[in-house]
Amino acid sequence: MEFVLLLVALVFSLSIIFHKSISIIKNRPKHHLPPGPSGYPIIGCLLEMVRNKPTFRWMLDYMQSFNTEIACFRLGSVHVITISSPELALEFFNVQDSIFAARPGNMTGRLTSDGYLSAVLAPGGKQWKKMRRVIVSEVLTASVHEFLHGKRCEEADHLVRYVYNQSNTGVTVNVREAARLYCGGVIRKLVFGKRFFGAGTEAGGSGFEEREHMEAVWSILSYTYGFAIADYVPFLEVFDLDGHKKTLTNAIKNLRKYQDPEIDNRIEMWRNGVRNTNDDILDILINLKDSNNNPFLSAEEIKAQVIEMSIAVIDNPSNVAEWSMSEMIREPRILERAIKELDEIVGKKRVVQESDLPKLNYMQACVKEAIRLHPVAPFNLPHVSTEDTVVSGYFIPKGSHILLSRLGLGRNPRVWDEPLKFNPDRHITNGSSQVVLTDSQLKMWSFGVGRRGCPAILLGSTIMTLLLARLIHSFSWTPLSAMPLIQDSDLNPFLADPLIAHATPRLEPQVYQSLI
Template identity: 90%
Template sequence: MEFVILLVALVLSLSIIFNKRILKRPKQPLPPGPSGYPIIGCLPEMLRNKPTFRWMLDYMQAFSTEIACFRLGSVHVITISSPELAREFFNVQDSVFAARPGNMTGRLTSDGYLSAVLAPGGNQWKKMRRVIVSEVLTPSVHEFLHGKRCEEADHLVRYVYNQSKTGVAINVREAARLYCGGVIRKLVFGKRFFGAGTEAGGPGFEEKEHMDAVWIILSYTYGFAIADYVPLLEVFDFDGHKKTLTNAIKNLRKYQDPEIDNRIEMWQNGIRKTNDDILDILINLKDSNNNPLLSAEEIKAQVIEMSIAVIDNPSNVAEWSMSEMIRDSRILERAIKEVNEIVGKKRVVQESDLPKLNYIQACIKEAIRLHPVAPFNLPHVSTEDTIVSGYFIPKGSHILLSHLGLGRNPRVWDEPLKFNPDRHITNGSSQVVLTDSQLKMWTFGVGRRGCPAILLGSTIMTLLLARLIHSFSWTSLSTSPLIQDSNLFPFMAEPLMAYATPRLEPQVYQYLI
C-alpha cells in the first residue's frame, strides 16, 4: 500500500519540481529537519510513524531544536516549541502568518470554508469573524445567556449527586463532557438533549453519537491526512481520513441541521418572535439592505465550529486537574479551602464567585500547560516568503506551534513535568489570568487568529472544575492513581474514575433535584 501511495504521489506531483519556490536558492537555510525524498518529502515517514505529532516532537527532542521543518509533499511544515520564536511568528509577523491553509480536512469541516475559525482568509473569514466577535461573543450576549449556563452547571451537580447515591464510581470524563455538551447545545439550540437523555440525567444515544462525532472531527481536522499535503490524492483517500471525517460530520449534522432548518422556518412563519439563544441571533442578523446576513449553509457551518470548539478544552482541563489534585491531596485540600472560604457549604458555586477563585484558576492554567488537549494549534500558513530568526520560511509553509513543546519546555519551566499551580501565582495577591501573551504556553492564542471566546471558555472551564471540587469529596479507585497521556492523543489514556461523596449541606442538593 505504501508503495502504491508513493508511486501515485510521484506521478501526480512531478510538476512541482518546476515550482519556482523549489528552484529558488535562498541565502538563509530552512529550519533543521529530516531530508526526505525528492518530490514526496517525508510522507513515507509520516505514514510509518503514528501519531505524526509524536514523531515530529521526538525528532525535535533528539536533535535539541526548538524549530524544525518537515517537508510533506510540496508543503513545508514548520514546528515550533520556543516562546521567542512563537512571538516572532504570531506577534511580530502576524500579518504574514494570519491565514489558514486551504486543505481537504479544513474544507470538509467548514463546508467549504464558510465558518470563522477554519476559513483561510479573505472576505468570508472577515465576515464570519465579525459576526462572532461583534454579535455572538459580546459581553451583553454572555450576560444574556447566563441563566442557560447556570442550568447546565446545576444539572452537572444533580447528575453526579444521583450517581453518587448508587455507590458506583463516577466517570469524570463523561460527566465533564456531559456538562460541556449540554452547555453548547443549550446556548445554541436552547435545549440540553437532542433526545430524551437517561433517567439519571446522563446523555442518551443521540448525545453520545453527537459527542463521538465531535471528537472525531477534532481529531481528524488538520490531522495529517495525505490529501492535506498532496491534494490530487484526495480522490483515493488512501489513509481513510476523508471517509472517517465525512461520516462524523454527517452524524453531527444529522442532529444539528434539522434544528436549524426548523428554527429558520419558525421565524419565517412568525411562530417565533424573540431571541432566546445563539441560533436566534444568527438567524436574525441583517445586512445593510435588511436581508438575512447569513445563509442557512453559513449558519450550519458556524454551528458545527462552535460545537467542536466549546467541548474539548474545558472537559480535558477538568479531568486532568481532578486527576492531579486527587493524586496530590495537598493541592486538592488547598482548592477546597479556597471554595469553602469564598462560597461556604450552603450554596453552590456561581459565576460571580469565579474571579475570587484564584487558586482554582491556577490549577486550570497548570493543567492547560502540562496537559493540553491538542498537540498543536490549528495551522497558520505563510502568505509570502519571509525570514524568522535567520531561517527561510517559504510562502505556503504550514506553521504549527507545539502545545506540549511550549508547556513542557525545560528551558522555560522549572520541573516542567510537575503539576505545580503555584508557578502561576507570582505573589500572594496577584490575579491569575488564563491567557499568556508571552506564549510560554498556549491558551487562547494571539493576533488575528486568537480565540474570540476567552470569556466564555474561561467561564465554562472554571465553573466546571469549581462545581466538581466544591460540591463533592473525591476518592480515586486506586490509592496511588497512575495517570499518563494516551499514545494517540495528549488527553488521559483512560478516563478518570472516582467515588464522589456530597460535601455540602443536604438542602443544597434537594434544591437542585
Template identity: 65%
Template sequence: MTNELIILGLALLTILLYKWSQRIRKHPLPPGPTAYPIVGCLPQMVRNKPVFRWMYNYMQTFKTEIACFRLGSVHVITVTSPQLARQFLKENDAVFSSRPETMSSRLTSNGYLTAVLTPAGDQWQKMKRIVVSEVLKNDVYQSLHAKRCEEADHLIRYVYNRCQQNGILSVRETAQLYCGGLIRKLVFGERFFGCGMEDGGQGVEEEKHMDALWTILLHTYGFAISDYVPFLEVFDLDGHNKIVTNALACMKKYQDPRIDKRVEMWRNGTRDKEDDILDILINLKDSNKDPLLSAQEIKAQVNEILLAAIDNPASAVEWALAEMMIEPSLLDLASKELDEVVGRERLVQESDLPQLNFIKACVKEAFRLHPVAPFNLPHVSTVDSVVSGYHIPKGSHVLLSRPGLGRNPKTWDDPLKFKPQRHTGQVLLHDPQLRILSFSTGLRGCPAIKLGSTMVTMLLARLVQGFSWTASSHTSLAHLVQSGSHMLLAQPLIAHVTPRLDSQLYQQIS
C-alpha cells in the first residue's frame, strides 16, 4: 500500500512538473538579436565593443525595455525599466539572488570566498552575514567615526595645499585620494601604503594600488568570452585573464603582507585591541572559539571591501562637480545651503549631513544620470521562471541597466538634464523602488547604504564648502562628455580652486 502511494505521488508530481514546464515554455524569451547555434550572439559581441553600447543600441533600435542576448549557452537578459527591474529584484528576489561564475569574479573572490561576487549558497550567506552584522553594524560604524573625520580633514588639507601651489587640481585624483585613503584607513588603519606626497596627495604606492582597483572594477563582469564559453579560458582570447591577474597581484602585493603581519600580531599577543575592520575580521570566532575566517577568506573579503568603496562615490562626485561647474547657479545653491546649515566658522561634520538635502540631491542626480557602471552587478536565476510574460531560463544573467533606469523617460521628466531640484524633501541616496540604481535592493542589495552615503555626501560637501570651483584653462566644459568605452568622464575633470573660508580654518587642520 505504501509503495502504491509513493508511486501515485511520484506520478502526480511528474504530471505537475510537466504541466508547469509546459506553461513556462508557452512564454517566449524576451526579444533579442539572432543567435547562431552553440555560440549564440558571441560573434556579434566580439565585433561590437564596448558590449554594453551594442546592447543599449539594440534595445533602442527595437524599442524594447527587456532583451535577451544569448551568449554561448547563457541567456543574458538586459532591462531598462524600473517597473520590470522591480519584478526581478523585488517580486522574484529569491529566484534572482545568485551571481554568475566568471573568470574575473572567481579570481577576485579567490574561488568564491566572499560576500559580493560569490554565487548564492552557504559561503555567500556566511560572508554576507559577517559583512552586515560584524563589519557594517552600528557600533563599528560609530567606532570608526574618528578615522572618517581624519580623512575628511585630510581632504581639505590637500586641496588647500594645492591652492597654495597653482590652484589647479584633478577632481578625479582628489576623489580617489579621499575614497582610497578612507577605506584603507577603515580597513588597515593607514591612509597610505607608502609615505604619500608632501602636499598630502597619493604617492606612487597608492597610485598603483588605485590603478589596480579600477582595472579590476572595469573588468569584473566585463563580457570576457570565457564567461560564456568557460573551456576557452585557457586561451585568454580577449586578454582579460592576464589583465585581471596582474591587477590582483598588484593589489595583493600591498595588502596581503599587511594582513599576514596583523594575523601574526594577534597570534603572538603584540596586538590586543581592535582598531579597524581587519582586526574585526581576524578576531571573529566560531562556536568552538576557533577563528571563523581563514587568512584566504580575510584577504579575499578585504579585496572586495576596497573595491566596493571606491568607484561609486569617486565617480559621482567628479560628475556632480562637472555638472555644477557647467551650471554655476547649482554651485551657488549648494554653497548657500552649506552656509545656512553649517556656517563659515567650522567645517561640515557628519552630524550636518542629514540636513544637506541639496548636496545630497546633487549626488543623487549624479547617480541617476551618470552611474559609474553600465549595469548593476549581474543576478542569476536559480530556476526557470516567467517575468512580465517572458520565459527567463534557469541560469540567465539578469543585467539591470543603470542609465536605463535612471534616464527612463516614463519615470523622469527631462531625463537627460542634471536637475538636483527634482529630488525634494528629506533626500535619501538609495531608492528601493529602483527608479535609480544606486544601492539596489533585495537579498543582493548593498548593505553599506549608511557608510556609502556618508562617504559620498561628505566628499562633495567638503569640496563645495571649502573651495570655489571654476574650469581650468585645461578643461573646456563643453567637452565634459562620457567616455566611449566606459561611464566615467572621458577626461579627468581638471579645475581651478581657491579657498572659500577664512584661512585660519584651514590652518587649524594643517
C-alpha cells in the first residue's frame, strides 16, 4: 500500500506541467466552494481516498463531524460534491437539472457500458437520448409491463415453492439468497425467457452458472463508480493502481459469458426465421427498426443495455426484502400489522398477486421505510456539472461530480424524527392516503427526479413489494436463537450478515400443492 501511495504521489508530481491552472489563476469566483478538507497541492484528497476505505464512510463521517449537508472533496483535479440535504438536492436535480443531468465520463462507466452504449451510464448526447428513448418508449411501457405479467408471476410462484421445499426439510432459509434467487430469476425470465442459464438445483435453487452470474452482477454494482483512482486521474488507468479495472473487467467477462451467447443465438434465430413472435424483452430489442426498416440497435448496444438491466433489477428489491424482514422480525408489532393487512385483503386460500399490491398500503410503507433507512448504495450514480454555476451560495465548477447521499438523506435528523428507527407509519400521513415509493421532495432517494430519474418505477415497485409480500404472507418466520445483531456492513449499506431464519408455511396446504 505504501508503494501505491508513493507511486500515486510521484506520478501526480510529474504531472504538474499538464495543469495550466497551477501557474496562473484567472477569474476567481465570487462565491466559495462548499466546505471540505483542504487536501494537498495537485493531488487534493486522493491519498485520503486511498487510505480511507470504504470511501463513502470517510466522506459521510467528514460531513457529520463538521455538521454540513454539502461538502467538496477534491480528488486530483475533480471536485466531488456530496449532498445530504433535500433542499439542496432539489436545487441540483430539479431547478438546475439542465446543468447537472449529464454523467461524468470515467473508466468504470465506460467499461460497464461497453463505451457508453447503454442508457443509464452514458454521459449524455445522442447515444444517451437514443437508448433512453428505447427504454422509456419500447421496454418500460404499461403495455409491455402487462405483456410480461405472466413471467413475473412464474418467478414469484417459484420463490414460494423454493422456500416451501426448504421448510419441509427443516432447513433454515437464507433470506438474502432467496431474495436474490427471485430477483435474478425475474430479470432472466423478462429478458431471456428463462429462469436459469444452467439446470439449477433439485430444490429449485441457483446452480453454478447462476451463482457465478450473480456474483458478477454484485461485483459490477460495487465497483461501478466505486472511487477508482483512474476515475479521477484518467492517465493512471494503465497502472490500475487499486486493482479496480482488473476486478471490474473480470466481472464483466463472467457476466457476458452467460448473456452474450444467448443474445447472439437469439439474433441468429430471428435472422433465419426460426423465431417469429416477440416473447420477452430481448425479442423487443432485436426487432426495433429504423426508418429504413433496418435494425435500430446493434448487437453491441443490445448487449450493453442487457448488462445494465441485469444489474438494475437485482440490487434494490433483494436488499429491501432482506432489510425489511430483519427489521420486522426484530419488531413483531410491525410484522403482525403487515400480516393482518395481508390476511384481510388476500386471505389464506391463495398467494399474493400483483393485483393486490395497490390495496396493501402498510406493506408499501414497509418497503418505503426500508428504502429510506437501508438504501442499497451510499450515493446515487454521479452527475456532472456541464458549466460553472452557483447553488445555494456555493460555487460549483464545471466538471464537478455531484453525489447525493442516499444514507445522508434518509437518515438526516433535521428531516426525519428518530431517523435510525424503522417506522413504516411515518409514510402514512392519514388513514386514506396511498403510499407511493417515489419522493418528489427528495427527503429520501428511491427513483430520483429529473432527466436522469429512473424510468422503471412501475417495474421496480412491483418487484420490490411483491417479493416482500410473498415472503411474509406465505410463511411464518422464526429467527435463529443466535440471530446476529442487525447492523450495516463495514464495506457497504448491506446487512452485515445474511438473514437466516426458519420458515413455516401459514397458508392452506392446497395453496402450496398447486405450486409444486
